[in-house]
Amino acid sequence: MAKKAWIARNKKRKELYEKYKDKRQKLKEEGKWEELQKLPRNSSPTRQNNRCSLTGRSRGFIRKYGVSRIKFRELALDGKIPGVRKASW
Incomplete structure (x- = not known):
């Protein structure tokens, strides 16, 4: 059994991804890379396990x-x- 903190952290990352998904996609299409970097790190889909x-x-x-x-x-x-x-x- 994995540590509860690891499971909770991954769940939090999934929630952040869902929250910022539309905004992240919009910024990528517009090419606003500086604003994209200002979003929370854990809102990136590659941070999830x-x-x-x-x-x-x-x-x-x-x-x-x-x-x-x-x-x-x-x-x-x-x-x-x-x-x-x-x-x-």
């Missing part, structure tokens, strides 16, 4: 399912992800 929705783990994230590799394996073996089963040959 992909995190597991169950544990908050940032590494080993599987984008298609929104969970880390560890939780993905547990859920797949329990049969909770439709269409996924363990490979054998």
